[in-house]
Amino acid sequence: MDHTWTRREPPVEELLSDPIAVALMRRDRVDPAWLASMLAEMRRKLGRVEVERAEVDRAA
Numbered sequence: 001m002d003h004t005w006t007r008r009e010p011p012v013e014e015l016l017s018d019p020i021a022v023a024l025m026r027r028d029r030v031d032p033a034w035l036a037s038m039l040a041e042m043r044r045k046l047g048r049v050e051v052e053r054a055e056v057d058r059a060a
Helices: 012-017 019-027 032-059
Strands: none
């Protein structure tokens, strides 16, 4: 695994594939596919909020 992410924010996919994260998810019985799906949904929702905020700012 490339650990160059110490100089930048790592992508979610990279975080979820990290051996330590995988071990913790397994220990805590977290389904990685479910977590990735939930995070993608939150990203979509937050993206919509940012777009709506920008539209309000432009209208002001």
